[in-house]
Amino acid sequence: MRRQKVKLYVLLALVLMLLGIAAFAPHLVPCDPYEQNLSQALQAPGRGHLLGTDRYGRDMLSRVIMGSQTTIFSALLLVAVITVTGTSVGLFCGWRGGKLDSFIMRISDIFLAFPGMVFAIAVAGVLGGGILNAVIALACISWPKFARLARSQVLMIKDAPFVAAARLSGSGGTKIVFSHILPNILGPVLVTATLDIGTMMMEIAGLSFLGLGAMPPIAEWGSMMSSGRSMLQTSPWVILAPGCAIFVTVMLFNLLGDTVRDVMDPRQSVQHVDRR
């Protein structure tokens, strides 16, 4: 348990550092990430440009740092949006039950049955390019997971004696949901959300790679990889730099999610004893 906690703090510190870099990216970049200098195009990593330059002579290090802002913050925004909407829908359905619940859950089944990326590509295609549209497209397909999770958790504790006791104490439905149900289902939801940050980052980068996310010249890791892929054999650093950045960041968030789960879950599960 203690080792897990240490691990959690270390990972948390690393993630915070990453977030710090993303937040202060404009002040940290050594060069202007958008300044083109064709005479310096496709330079190998070296003294002037630590990670080399791309086809337009833009400094790769600056672009990777700048790109962290776009990629990480859009992933966080996306996860926040789907966690809040999904959990709200799940809370509502689980608590209320009945026909409306079945109806909404069938809709979420449809979303879950559909290959996610295909649907996101379709939505992003209809909405047009742009990082915000990519976030909207991915939010459309990702909320059911949280709705399902929250709903199942609500169903598990809704018949617990403490909920009945709260009702007998004179609390209304809304108060019970927000002061008793929600705090008790939040653990698993937060764990899933943390685990999802990495996945969502990959998907945003994926959409950008396909040209449906961030639009050039905005620095974003997925689109940077996409524009560098034709030069993979001649100047691999153009694709390697953002690729490694995605790899490290996603892994960091996944490790954080795993650790959060290990630390929180064992005590988190609300034990439900059947009443006679």
Next chain:
Amino acid sequence: MREILEVLDVKKTYYKGKQPFMAVNGLSFSVGEGECLGLVGESGCGKSTAARIITGLEKPDSGSIRLEGREIREAGRKEWKRIYSRVQMVFQTPQDSFDPRQKLEDGIREALCNQGMKKREAQVRIRELLEMTELEAEYAGRYPHQVSGGQCQRAAIARALAVSPKLLICDEATSALDVTVQAQIVELLKKLQRDTQMSYLLISHDLALVQAMCDRVLVMYQGKIIEEGTPDEVIRSPREEYTRILVDSVF
């Protein structure tokens, strides 16, 4: 004796898939003011369902439930809030009857604040309630998993008493506790009845407990009352075959 609660021909059917199961099948009884009524029967005979119906946690299919002469079966939300200041319940599993993420006193405070009490007054009242239920104030500041079953049940009783109810339903309130703690809780319940004059509906499968506490006892079998009398009558000379089996299995 005036009746505080009258239950008349209440029925409730559950469905397991398509299979109907009559949990409560024409249940009728009444609880007098200041009376301690026992409701005994084996597991699954519908005792707990009856308690849940009376407290509005479950809706009956038919029948009538009157509290102090007023029909409460079709009560609206506001009406229930008033009813919950008259009827309270103590649950079987004390630890599960408190929110695991809240301190015990928060649960008690919730009941007080819902009755329109200010936070500071509530704090004073909580101290009174803890004194009444003989729970040291220190324990009330802990979480449910940090106290013993007996302490937790005392807190649950304090919470139920917060609104000064006229009728307290104890749904197997001592079954989950070990024997010595059981005896303490029974003593506490007896003392509270002497002090407050409230009525009890004591749901239990424990005939000894019922004999120790109740003025009158009902035997429930397959969703119905099959026998009624003073505990001594029922235990010494049961009229029904089932009651005899139930009594023999304990003594």
